[in-house]
Amino acid sequence: MTTYYLIIGNGAAGVSAAEVIRRRDPTGRITIITDEPYPMYSRPGIAYYLLGQVSDTQLYTRTPSFYRDHRFDLRTSRVTRLDIPRQTATLTDGQQLGYDVALLATGSTAVPATFPGGDLDGVVTFDTLDDAKNVLRRARRARQAVVVGGGITAMELAEGLHHQGVRTHFLQRKDRIWPRLFDERESAIVAAQIRHEGIHLHFQEEVAEVIGRRGKVAGVRLQNGPELKCQLVGVAIGVRPNLALVRDQPVEQDRGVLVNLYLQSSQPTLFAAGSVAQVYDRWTDSYQVDSLWPSAINEGRAAGYNMVDVARGLPPSYAYEKGTPFNAALLFGLHLTVIGRVGGSLRDGEGETLSYLSRGSSQVWTMPFEEQVRSAWDQKGPNSVRVVLNGGRIVGALLLGNQALADPLRHLIEHEVDISPLAGELMAGRFDALIEVANTSPSS
Numbered sequence: 001m002t003t004y005y006l007i008i009g010n011g012a013a014g015v016s017a018a019e020v021i022r023r024r025d026p027t028g029r030i031t032i033i034t035d036e037p038y039p040m041y042s043r044p045g046i047a048y049y050l051l052g053q054v055s056d057t058q059l060y061t062r063t064p065s066f067y068r069d070h071r072f073d074l075r076t077s078r079v080t081r082l083d084i085p086r087q088t089a090t091l092t093d094g095q096q097l098g099y100d101v102a103l104l105a106t107g108s109t110a111v112p113a114t115f116p117g118g119d120l121d122g123v124v125t126f127d128t129l130d131d132a133k134n135v136l137r138r139a140r141r142a143r144q145a146v147v148v149g150g151g152i153t154a155m156e157l158a159e160g161l162h163h164q165g166v167r168t169h170f171l172q173r174k175d176r177i178w179p180r181l182f183d184e185r186e187s188a189i190v191a192a193q194i195r196h197e198g199i200h201l202h203f204q205e206e207v208a209e210v211i212g213r214r215g216k217v218a219g220v221r222l223q224n225g226p227e228l229k230c231q232l233v234g235v236a237i238g239v240r241p242n243l244a245l246v247r248d249q250p251v252e253q254d255r256g257v258l259v260n261l262y263l264q265s266s267q268p269t270l271f272a273a274g275s276v277a278q279v280y281d282r283w284t285d286s287y288q289v290d291s292l293w294p295s296a297i298n299e300g301r302a303a304g305y306n307m308v309d310v311a312r313g314l315p316p317s318y319a320y321e322k323g324t325p326f327n328a329a330l331l332f333g334l335h336l337t338v339i340g341r342v343g344g345s346l347r348d349g350e351g352e353t354l355s356y357l358s359r360g361s362s363q364v365w366t367m368p369f370e371e372q373v374r375s376a377w378d379q380k381g382p383n384s385v386r387v388v389l390n391g392g393r394i395v396g397a398l399l400l401g402n403q404a405l406a407d408p409l410r411h412l413i414e415h416e417v418d419i420s421p422l423a424g425e426l427m428a429g430r431f432d433a434l435i436e437v438a439n440t441s442p443s444s
Helices: 013-023 046-050 065-067 128-137 152-163 182-199 293-311 408-416 420-428 431-438
Strands: 006-010 027-036 070-078 079-083 088-091 096-098 100-102 107-111 144-146 166-172 198-202 207-213 216-222 227-229 232-235 240-241 270-272 277-281 286-289 324-332 334-340 353-356 364-368 376-382 383-390 394-398
Touching: 006 013, 013 027, 013 100, 013 293, 027 046, 046 128, 046 152, 065 070, 100 293, 128 232, 144 152, 144 227, 152 166, 152 182, 152 232, 152 324, 182 198, 182 334, 182 376, 182 383, 182 394, 198 431, 207 324, 216 232, 270 293, 334 408, 376 420, 383 420, 394 408, 420 431
Parallel strands: 006 027, 006 100, 027 070, 100 270, 144 166, 144 232, 166 198
Antiparallel strands: 079 088, 088 096, 107 240, 207 216, 216 227, 277 286, 324 334, 334 394, 353 364, 376 383, 383 394
């Protein structure tokens, strides 16, 4: 008897799940629905595309033949309705697909502009390959652009537009760069690098209104400053999980679809993975939305394995466990790595926040600590290291510039190595001894 698997989403989570399902069930019918006209591609890579470092085809992580060879029924369409109790999905053309087990891997979408004029022609986001192509096409005709947003995607957009020869203004709502991740010294290093690249950086400034002419962007009026003429406004103020298909369905959800350790939702035949799922995070002992590219792959694999179990009438058996958060990016020529739990200068009551690392990885979790923690710091020119200490262990680290300590710190955090004897040296800014400790400590 043929089992019908439905996967909604053709990204890292969806394709990873499909691959595992095919290995475990060679005869099952696997349908993948995507509303993008491409095979699976690297969303983290679109920043490199905007910088001209890769072509659009180089972003593809799978080829059309991959889907044929694995007998995946890839359909370019959109699911307009998901009926979980009846186990059916309706497509844009009205066709209904039945399934035995389904995976929701719809990802997330960029939050649109919230200010007046945000719907004018020339206001763009930077979340998908189509977004990147749109930005690149418009950048060829634009003389000046304004970028709004405080995180990594905004930085990537500002850097990419500047690289394309567009005079770029970068607006920051706060008084420094990315305060939820960077401390004041780190923010100053990044700000200096941005200005060194020739980008116009504005602090404590927001868009009051986008000014239009014949329906197109002609400029922006700032809340605290003059009007800036421009032909492009880039908006990168966050993303939201794509939950439209389950909003009115009997499935538990919060910021994302709540899933158990097996990526199974409250409806046994529906699984969720990637940035639409809210999964257990052992680092915070809570359920979190996680948009890391590696996490999406691993979640998808776990979901695929368990989907086959459920299709066979068995309980799910493969528990997903999130690894150490490890994220790397290259910003304005400056290498950045964030490991574990790191926060900039969070104030009481701010709670946790998502900060996106799109180039190389996707996301960093930064949050306040309930425990008593200390930060050790060392800076040599544009290079800096900050480690977060809880008792005798390192629980987080942020490196700018020189990356020599990245792997040793990842090891020490992952394996919770006691570095109490070195605490004094670390607080004095002497970090070299960490390499020897990491090399000699057990790996488990």
